[in-house]
Amino acid sequence: MSRYSFASLVRHGVMGHRGWKPVWRDPEPKSSYDAIIVGGGGHGLASAYYLAKNHHLNNVAVLEKGWLGGGNTGRNTTIVRSNYLLDANARFYEHGMKLWEGLSRDLNFNVMFSQRGVLNLAHSKGQLETFRRRGNAMRLNGIDAELLNRGDVAALVPGMDLSGNARFPIEGGLLQPRGGTARHDAVAWGYARAADRRGVDIIQNCEVTGIRRDRTGVTGVETSRGFIASKRIGLAVAGHSTQLAAMAGVRLPIESHVLQAMVSEPVKPVLDTVVTFGAAHLYVSQSDKGELVMGGDIDGYNSFAQRGNLPVIEHVAACLLALFPQFSRLRILRTWGGIMDMTMDGSPIIGTTPVPGLFLNGGWCYGGFKATPASGWVFAHTMATGQPHSLNADLNLDRFRQGRVLDEKGAGPYPWAH
Amino acid sequence: MLLIHCPHCGPRAQTEFSYGGDANVARPPAPEETDDRTWTDYLYLRDNAKGSHAELWQHIFGCRRWLRLHRDVVSHEITSCSDLPRPRTGNGS
Amino acid sequence: MSLGSFRLDSGGLIDRGRKISFTFDDRIYHGYHGDTLASALLANGVRLVGRSFKYHRPRGIYGLGSEEPNALVRLRQGARAEPNIRATQIELYDGLVAHSQNNWPSLRWDISSTLGLFSRFLPAGFYYKTFMWPGKFWPYYENFIRHMAGMGRSPEAPDPDRYEKRHGNCDVLIIGGGPAGLAAALSAAKGGALVWLADEGARLGGRCLGDGNETVRETIATLASLENVTVLRRTTVFGKYDDHLYGLLEHTGDHLASPARGMPRQRLWHLRTKQAVLASGAIERPLVFANNDRPGVMLTTAVLHYLRAYAVRSGKRAVINTSNDSAYRAAQILAAHGIEIAAIVDHRPGTKRRDMPGVEILPGHAVIDTSGGRDLTGVTIARLAGNGDTVRGSERRLDCDLLCLSGGFTPCVHLYSQAGGKLTYRQDIQSLVPQSDVPGMLVVGAAAGEFGGDEFAGGEAAMGRPISLSKSRRKQFIDLQNDVTAADVELAAREGYRSVEHVKRYTTLGMGTDQGKTSNLNGIAALASALDKPLADVGITTYRPPYTPVTIGALAGREIGVFLAPTRRTPMQDCHEKAGAVFTPAGLWQRPHYYPRPGETATDAVNREVLAVRRNVAVVDVSTLGRIDLHGPDVVEFLDRIYINGFNTLAVGMCRYGVMLRDDGMIFDDGTVARMSETQFIMTTTTANAGPVMAHLEYYLQVVWPELRVHLTSITDQWAVAAVAGPRSRDLLDSLDSSIAFASQAMPHMAWRAGHIGGIPAQVFRISFSGELAYEIAVPADHGHALWELLLATGGGFDVIPYGTEALTTLRTEKGHFVMGPEADGRATPGDMGLRAMLSAKKDFVGRRSLRLPGLAPAGRLNLVGLIPVDGGSSIPAGGILLQSQVAGPLPDKAGHVTTSVFSASLDKPIALAMVRDGRQRLGEELWAHSPLDGRIIAVTITDPVFIDPKGERLRA
């Protein structure tokens, strides 16, 4: 497989691009593997890549029921940040941020990671004080953070309405300059190509329908393409974690909810920062293609339908205009939804399960895209060694039994509240 | 947008209601006598059924009753919506 | 060609009596009322109207409606300017101003079109393969990519127009006003149903527009006369949502220079129907060959439409390239209106059509290339071989200025798909059509693949498949808007992006503002050839709402500006405004933050207000606190189960402070409960939690303990409440005309009394948040204003002043009271706040069981403490993190954090509250408060959180 570079692009261009080879093979599943990862989203693919790269486990398969990246990896609003308050989350996501910073070159695939800054807006002194605590905690965890006053915000985001006539006037904000966005599909494709290169079998159109186990632990998976044996199985199926875990008899502190996202028609650059509204739920950025990419709250009730309803879309539109009244005449081009694991404390779960050999990577709520590299990194470690990495030690399933939840928002055991 | 047939107020838009989650989660009647496992099961674990789901909704912009719905979480079709079971007598002080 | 010669002398649905002038790219043109911008441009011989997204290729008008991929313009000017509007859907009005977009310096001479020269190095997804070195250059590359991408420019000023939302209900919603929709509407209406019919266009009739069809005309007239029928023109049904709710966008003002007085520009309908009939018709499919994108290349139905509806000839000499019979009838109509038909090039080898005398018909041929610069001048044709996708023999050139494409018809099934319907491939019409009905939606007419009549009969040729021109590098466009070519699709397949979704994402096929209405099926066909699979096995990408783009302003409706959310006002709000208060948001309320006097800084004002409470008397508006009335024989039992402390000993006439938890053991809210009678209680909640606490109580009452006989009523809005605080508060109240005895013996701390004050009926609660002698006076909301004025009347010589929430914060910090948010942040237990003594051992309560979980055990948890600066004078950074040492190493262990930091005017020094790990055992220890955000590190001493009057003598005074 050829390396990507400007030179290779020119060389192939001269030959009419007829020489490019498939980015990944399309292998038949083998009868057994040293490790199986269920779910060909970013997390599954990254885990396979790091299993091969960091732990020299190459006899690995990723089983995907549809097409690679077709789950939330290909549906999210692509915000990447590590601006967390709680140490366990902050350190985990910051490890991810560092991986993001070298990811295109590591994968030899441009994931278009754009560190344009993530700005959280504050609308009262109280809110700014809450940000102050988070920003200070971030800085002490080695994460970049800046507290902005109203003037700073105006300078950073020129088009924003700071007139003070708004319903929720802006007081300032917390900025993580290294935060930003990335190209979601490219993350799945880049990891898939790099994992394939290291011998990982990426098998699409292969749905896992059962998990076999005996007294010692898991023994393999039933799939739409037959039984495949393995004593090490990792689940990375986003909104379907509970379904898969139930196949092995494990109940999880997770509910599935639908989160919608939307894009406007493409326009020339108007917004260079990722902005989140502090008075209601909205996050917006502009894609490299020119579309405004937006999202808000989950629809708010259990759902396995990859589509949502109008109220959230209308609310997101209203919030957008609260910040940028001039976008009123732009138009929403597409809306869609993804099914997400919402955990009981809003933080993810990566680690072992009560069933030996079965590992769980799930519960990503609104924020798993940014976690992709770090999640793959620590999940590979956990699967290879049977022990959590120091970075996911606190993100275990057992925390719910212990009462050691990681409730970043302090919203309590209501999955739809996080 | 869902249309919820409140037994008290008639068919109303979902935006009048607030969601209360899995209706089959029962609070242990004597919490102090339960072990950690049973208690945290109640607090945190959910079946998250894919299919028909029994769930609670409160009609906050209407009669304020908590209602029990059966809704298919794939098609979103609501098959029933009713009041909660009548109180058992004898427990009050 | 002289101007104006494209318009026929008669015919069309335009009003020739109403001539209209408009400008395009600053040139003045004329058209007629009833024209669209597209028809008027064509009538004026304007062929070049835009530039494509990626290669900046010259493009003209291509289609007739919402499927238009090319002719996107910037419409209007100034604050009403809007990008990316399809010229085909703009109704002409006098003075209309439109500009082309995505070009510089001009539409004709667009520098970026030189990109085409390098296009061989810019295949689909090229950016994934390069721009990676050196890493720090990526922001520059990205900046360049961003500026090349995008289409039009965003407006820069707030929208002067208004949008409106309405709700509707009907029995039958008909989507589409073509022949099938009209027929369906009529039959439903005759059955007595309440029928709504919506159509995108300004006129009903669909594909029969302007063809003189009598049935259609009569049906439209009949429908207009029926009372049970509502017709919405210029209205797009853009989405199907749960329980048969449809989203409709009505363009009430877009056909005018500005919306009529009192009218919105657009109206968003939420329409709930029992049954929908999808009669959205079908869109003609282009054919794919080299350079199939020049101005002058058009869909045949579009050419027909401009001719019949607007009396506009889209060209003078046309070549028709088809793969089905419908184009023959079109050719006749074109010819009849004076468009010369150079040839009919038919992909099907076997076609027997010979019904156009004098017209050359070329069966088994295809157009394989076009020539011309910014305008079409001719086409190259060749005989087809093999499967109809390779070329045999010599090529031939035909001169023409118009190329009509007809590759069959694609049913518009978007809404059916949104409703969960599955599609199936029909070979005879080479299209994906609805497989079976979905509940509540019937698909009829062309949308169902029923094209009817010979007009739409299909053929056997490989419609829409790109013709393989093995060595050709010439571009064969599939998606005109996004410049996706057949080679791009092949490349994607070659590289392993084989699922249709991968192809779409890798090449951006179908992701333009037209959502691939003319390109999706051709893309699938191209992929099928590349993979050598039957088209039916390739699958299809999902249709995502909306059907056509929906204005953000319309989605927001009236929820803009200050109406984004309601603003709650207390009954005393205008008093605060008059007093010059600076406000701060508290949920939906705006509360007075402080009341500055002329020349005073915020700090001055707050200090003055604090000292007034500590030394004299001052008043604060606390009407925002939640108030809940609890009534019934089981209230005490209920309160005992809800609060961590007991209530059975609370006597009538007395109040008690209480803390409630969530079931996970975390503090949820706090407030006071007053016993009004044996069976009636009034609970107060924090401002932010008024709603959530009510819902919480209702949950436990209705779901968990339905046997308890308690009735709840939220009474927040019924009362206005002012707190009078300070050592002279009793004197102030005593000075007023009141039936209540305020003396301590008559009304001790935590008592409440009813009576009147200054003639106003009142309930007075002797409770204190500031730690001073204080009374909360609640009066019916209507009297709030009067009460406030009465208390602040300067007459009695008390020099009473109002104070705001900032002084309140200082006062409660001095007293070491935690609040929800900074201290009780949803992760704090009663033990953390030093409230273990309050936990009743005698009863169970919500959250109690969780307190025994290992993670909630006291050791190692954060405790509420006070902090003072070691140097006595430095302010303690709010939001600071507490560390053991002055130097923060990498990933330091945190001892805690500063939650609230104030300057205590009463003590004349900075103080703070903090949450510190095992803090209560560490009183007197020193820590460092780090605030890297502002570069401050301050040494602090841990103290008891109560800084003033720890024994509570002042409030009991």
Ligand SMILES: Cc1cc2nc3c(=O)[nH]c(=O)nc-3n(C[C@H](O)[C@H](O)[C@H](O)COP(=O)(O)OP(=O)(O)OC[C@H]3O[C@@H](n4cnc5c(N)ncnc54)[C@H](O)[C@@H]3O)c2cc1C
């Ligand atoms: C609308 C939206 C916006 C979001 N915005 C952001 C954001 O801005 N920033 C951010 O960080 N995160 C965001 N997220 C969250 C983020 O997208 C996800 O957390 C993340 O992509 C999860 O990746 P994954 O690999 O775990 O899951 P997925 O990409 O969903 O992959 C899981 C895969 O498992 C497959 N699968 C499921 N069941 C089976 C089975 N039985 N057998 C085989 N395969 C199976 C699925 O087909 C799927 O491909 C957003 C999510 C949504 C829905």
Ligand SMILES: [Zn+2]
């Ligand atoms: Zn009701």
